[in-house]
Amino acid sequence: xxxxxxxxxxxxxxxxxxxxxxxxxxxxxxxxxxxxxxxxxxxxxxxxxxxxxxxxxxxxxxxxxxxxxxxxxxxxxxxxxxxxxxxxxxxxxxxxxxxxxxxxxxxxxxxxxxxxxxxxxxxxxxxxxxxxxxxxxxxxxxxxxxxxxxxxxxxxxxxxxxxxxxxxxxxxxxxxxxxxxxxxxxxxxxxxxxxxxxxxxxxxxxxxxxxxxxxxxxxxxxxxxxxxxxxxxxxxxxxxxxxxxxxxxxxxxxxxxxxxxxxxxxxxxxxxxxxxxxxxxxxxxxxxxxxxxxxxxxxxxxxxxxxxxxxxxxxxxxxxxxxxxxxxxxxxxxxxxxxxxx
Amino acid sequence: xxxxxxxxxxxxxxxxxxxxxxxxxxxxxxxxxxxxxxxxxxxxxxxxxxxxxxxxxxxxxxxxxxxxxxxxxxxxxxxxxxxxxxxxxxxxxxxxxxxxxxxxxxxxxxxxxxxxxxxxxxxxxxxxxxxxxxxxxxxxxxxxxxxxxxxxxxxxxxxxxxxxxxxxxxxxxxxxxxxxxxxxxxxxxxxxxxxxxxxxxxxxxxxxxxxxxxxxxxxxxxxxxxxxxxxxxxxxxxxxxxxxxxxxxxxxxxxxxxxxxxxxxxxxxxxxxxxxxxxxxxxxxxxxxxxxxxxxxxxxxxxxxxxxxxxxxxxxxxxxxxxxxxxxxxxxxxxxxxxxxxxxxxxxxxxxxxxxxxxxxxxxx
Numbered sequence: 001x002x003x004x005x006x007x008x009x010x011x012x013x014x015x016x017x018x019x020x021x022x023x024x025x026x027x028x029x030x031x032x033x034x035x036x037x038x039x040x041x042x043x044x045x046x047x048x049x050x051x052x053x054x055x056x057x058x059x060x061x062x063x064x065x066x067x068x069x070x071x072x073x074x075x076x077x078x079x080x081x082x083x084x085x086x087x088x089x090x091x092x093x094x095x096x097x098x099x100x101x102x103x104x105x106x107x108x109x110x111x112x113x114x115x116x117x118x119x120x121x122x123x124x125x126x127x128x129x130x131x132x133x134x135x136x137x138x139x140x141x142x143x144x145x146x147x148x149x150x151x152x153x154x155x156x157x158x159x160x161x162x163x164x165x166x167x168x169x170x171x172x173x174x175x176x177x178x179x180x181x182x183x184x185x186x187x188x189x190x191x192x193x194x195x196x197x198x199x200x201x202x203x204x205x206x207x208x209x210x211x212x213x214x215x216x217x218x219x220x221x222x223x224x225x226x227x228x229x230x231x232x233x234x235x236x237x238x239x240x241x242x243x244x245x246x247x248x249x250x251x252x253x254x255x256x257x258x259x260x261x262x263x264x265x266x267x268x269x270x271x272x273x274x275x276x277x278x279x280x281x282x283x284x285x286x287x288x289x290x291x292x293x294x295x296x297x298x299x300x301x302x303x304x305x306x307x308x309x310x311x312x313x314x315x316x317x318x319x320x321x322x323x324x325x326x327x328x329x330x331x332x333x334x335x336x337x338x339x340x341x342x
Numbered sequence: 343x344x345x346x347x348x349x350x351x352x353x354x355x356x357x358x359x360x361x362x363x364x365x366x367x368x369x370x371x372x373x374x375x376x377x378x379x380x381x382x383x384x385x386x387x388x389x390x391x392x393x394x395x396x397x398x399x400x401x402x403x404x405x406x407x408x409x410x411x412x413x414x415x416x417x418x419x420x421x422x423x424x425x426x427x428x429x430x431x432x433x434x435x436x437x438x439x440x441x442x443x444x445x446x447x448x449x450x451x452x453x454x455x456x457x458x459x460x461x462x463x464x465x466x467x468x469x470x471x472x473x474x475x476x477x478x479x480x481x482x483x484x485x486x487x488x489x490x491x492x493x494x495x496x497x498x499x500x501x502x503x504x505x506x507x508x509x510x511x512x513x514x515x516x517x518x519x520x521x522x523x524x525x526x527x528x529x530x531x532x533x534x535x536x537x538x539x540x541x542x543x544x545x546x547x548x549x550x551x552x553x554x555x556x557x558x559x560x561x562x563x564x565x566x567x568x569x570x571x572x573x574x575x576x577x578x579x580x581x582x583x584x585x586x587x588x589x590x591x592x593x594x595x596x597x598x599x600x601x602x603x604x605x606x607x608x609x610x611x612x613x614x615x616x617x618x619x620x621x622x623x624x625x626x627x628x629x630x631x632x633x634x635x636x637x638x639x640x641x642x643x644x645x646x647x648x649x650x651x652x653x654x655x656x657x658x659x660x661x662x663x664x665x666x667x668x669x670x671x672x673x674x675x676x677x678x679x680x681x682x683x684x685x686x687x688x689x690x691x692x693x694x695x696x697x698x699x700x701x702x703x704x705x706x707x
Contacts, residue, residue, distance in 0.1 A: 044651055045664030052661055054423050056432045081495070084651045084661075089557050096560035182663065182672040209670035211413060319666035 028100055028232070028239035029073070029290060037079040040066035041099035044084045047205035048314035048322070049105045049125075049228075058082050061313045062103040065124055065230050068246040068303045069101060072295040077302035091116050094233055101243055103230040105201075107157070118231045121244035125229075125314075126326035126335050128222035129161050130200040132207060135217055137194055142221035146171045151184040151193040153177065161224040162197055185209040188216070199226055204320045241289055249296040251338035252278050253305035255329055260308060263300040278341045285341050296341075306336065397677070408668055420671040421678050424662045428678075431498015431653050437490065441501050444481040448474065475512070494572040498653035500682065506576055506644045506654065511637050513580035518587025519626075523617065525592055536588070543585035549646050551578045556650035575647050583640050590632035594625035627701045634694035638687045655679060 032038055042050035042062050050060040067077040083099050094102040095117050106112070107127075108120040133139050142165070152159050154177040166173050176193050178184040185206045188196045196206060200222060207213045230247070232240050253259075256275050258266050267279040276282035280293040289295070303309065310327060311317040328334025357363045369379040400415025403422075411417035421428070430438050451470050454460050482505070485491035497505070524536035543551070555574040563569065598621055606616035626633075645656040653661060659675040662668065 044648075044653075044657070045661040047664050047666045047669060051664040051666070052427070052432075053665055053667070054427075056427060056435075083495070084653065086649055086651050088553070088649070089651065092557045092560060096563075098560055185670070186673075205666065205669055208666070209672075211670075319669065 028236045029242065032073060032100055032239075036074075037081050038066060038070045038073065038101060039081050039083060039099045040069075041083050041085045041090055041093050041102040041104050042066070043104045044086055046105055046202070047208075048201060048318060048320050050082075050084075050103075059313065061124055061309060062105060062230075064303050064309045064313065065103045065243075065247060066101060068250060068299045069243055071298040071302045072242060072246045072249070072289075072291050075292060075294070075298045077298070091118065094118055094231060097233075100239070101230050101232055105228045106231060108227045108229050108231075112231075117234050119234050119240055120229045120231045121240055122247045123227040123229045123336075124247060125201065125227075127199045127201050127226035127228050128326075129158055129197060129224040129226065130203055130222050131219040132188065132196045132198075132203045132216055133194060133219060134188070134191075135215055139219070142219050142223070143169060143171075145173065145195060147173065148195050149174045149176060149193040151176050151178060151187050151196045153181060153184060153198065154179060157224070158198060165223040181206060182209065201314060201320075201322060204314075204322050208319060238290060242291065245289055246299060247306075248338035249278065249299050249341075250303070250306040250309065251329070251336055252341060253296065253300045254307040255331070255338070258300055258305060260301055260304045263297055267294070267297050274340065408671075416674050416677070417671060418674065420662070420668055420674050424659075424668075427499060427662060428655065428658050429499045430501050431658055432496045433492060433498065433501065434496065437492060440481045440484070440489070440492075444478045445504075447477060447481075471512070494570055497572065499658045500655040502572075502647075502652065503641075503644050503655040506572075506579060506647065507637075507641045509576045510579040510583050510640050510644070513576075514583035514587050514636075514640070515633070517580065517584035519591050519622070521584060521588035522591035522595060525588065526595060539581075540585045540588050543582050544589070548579070548582050548643055549649060551582055552646055552650050571650065572652060575650060575652060579640065579644070583636060586636050586639075587633060590629050590636060591625065593632065594627075594629035595621065597628050598625055627698075630694055630698050630701070634690060638690050641686055641690070642683060655682065 040063075042058065042060075045051050046060070046062075048060055050058060050062040053059055063082070066080045066082070070079045071077040073079075083093060085093050085099070085102075085104060090102055090104050090106065091112075093099050102118070103124075105125075105127075106120075108123065112118065113120055131142050131145070133145075139145060145166075150162060150173050152162060152175055159175070159177070162173075162175065176187065178187060181198065181202065184193075184196050184198075187193050188206075189210050196203070198206060200218065203218050207216050207218070210216060230243055232243050252274075253263070256272065256278065258275060258279070263279070266275055267281055270276050270279070270281060273282060277285055278296050280286055280295070280297060284293070286293045286295045292298075304312070307329075310324065314320045314322045315324065324332070324334060326335045328336065330337040356366060358367065370376045396415045398415075400412075402411040402415065402417050402419055405411065405419040406423065408417070408420075410419055426435065426438070430441055433441060451474055455463065455467055455470070460466070480487060480489065482497070482501075483492060483494070521536045521540055524532045525540065527533050527536070552575060555578045556571065559569070559574065602620055602624065603616065606620040609616075611619065644654055647654050648657045648660070656679050659679050660672075663670075663672045663675055
């Protein structure tokens, strides 16, 4: 027993050392430039965020964030290698240097930001937990769900949020936990549960899985805040800034009306000083970030502005057809807001 | 005068041959068997028609997109469009011939071993075991002699499952035999070492071992040194299964009577020769069912690499179901996976039965 304990202590100490002694400022950018690609941690398959199409190409919002970083650093959005990570191994992969960016529908929380040795660079998608119900139930609000049977996925924060919400509204419910989203979708379809709860972005995907999607509706209530964003290792501010501003560039581009179609014309002929500064026609703002002058041009040209990315992966242009909602720009009633390039 | 009358004929004996006889003997021999048969037939009638309806009659076989499926039955179009990914993962399409070549080489190379009259079989077999892995590595991974490197991160699908299982089997069997011999050794150091190894690896679940290899190990390694994920997984599978094989083989070793050891010693054979020529051939033959059992379990266990983000056959299917263009196809995917896994495991089990019959030398009762 003593031997076991001491071994564990050694293991623990070694893991701490492993985490803390890793990074120094500027190291990541140098390493990335030396190897010639960005190693990006993505999910092992989440509709709209990161998934593989029939040709074997990765797609999704999370994937596009990685491509934007590559476009900024190399001027080539294709210089990314992907590491599909499970939910459990994602943080270790980032801490140990296996990936340079973790862009894997990860919720930005205080404990992850502060205690896990990583930093979130921004929010790519404002998500929140919601409910999917059968229209036959005649329920218009989550407050009417007293006594409902609820399908959830085991071991996720979803479970906790659900119990908090029902308790604070003093409603009763019976949870049925499933391991995968497929099982819970089937369960909702067969009537074993009345409601299915998950992050709203995933409820739309769940709905498509059902035989008769129009029969089901997503309730308006959102019971938790799930800001999803890319994360980098703590301690390398330079790399942090690059990842952060790659996202900001896409948001600013949408705000200024720059799209992948018109970005090159805009870069040449713009009279708007904001556009000129973002696209490198004026000033040396790329240099401050240790990036090429045309970094934002490359991002928008090869990946698109935020609106285009949203549309293509989860919005009207995709199968999921999620509305912009909270993810609309700030001047459009949403929360997406990027500081100016100046 | 007495009138001669025939006694009435005896009823004919119940038919004991032909289909009717078989039915009577096996399905309707008593009222309880009759009842069980009827219940069984009723269950079949409940299950089989809907399954056939879903899988065959109402299924959609041709098309290109999700919209081509009526969704009344199975949508096999999904399997069809993703077949390449299920088999090869992300292995570059134009290089997939290399995987095929490696598979064919394995089959053609191993074929002579199944011929009965084949001279120098042992020598050929050993040579094959030495040469083929190198050849397969060259074909699959490349990087020298003019073949382009395909990093293991692009391996996937059934190919990855078979690679992990094959490496696991080829590595675990010899290691397991050595461990079993070591555990029965008279030398305390070796014995303690082997017992520790076996008990350690048998005492932890494979899923934990894989998880440790992927989550903890990278933290201990110096920065920049990334041991290949697949290599880590394969090593873990080999160690884990070797511990199980060791115990199975030890069972066989214990079944060999002491007389055999003494006879071998009396013939003047040393440890290695008596073990290799007398003990192991008998012991291994006895434990074929146990060994094959372990291998079948190993083949299925390879799907656990899902938790370290390797895309084996099952995980490739799971990944494909996350494509928004093909949402809701998980049933088709999993049914397909079940069929393929069953084919492999059934094949292994048939082979082991054949092997047992061939090697049978009178232990059978």
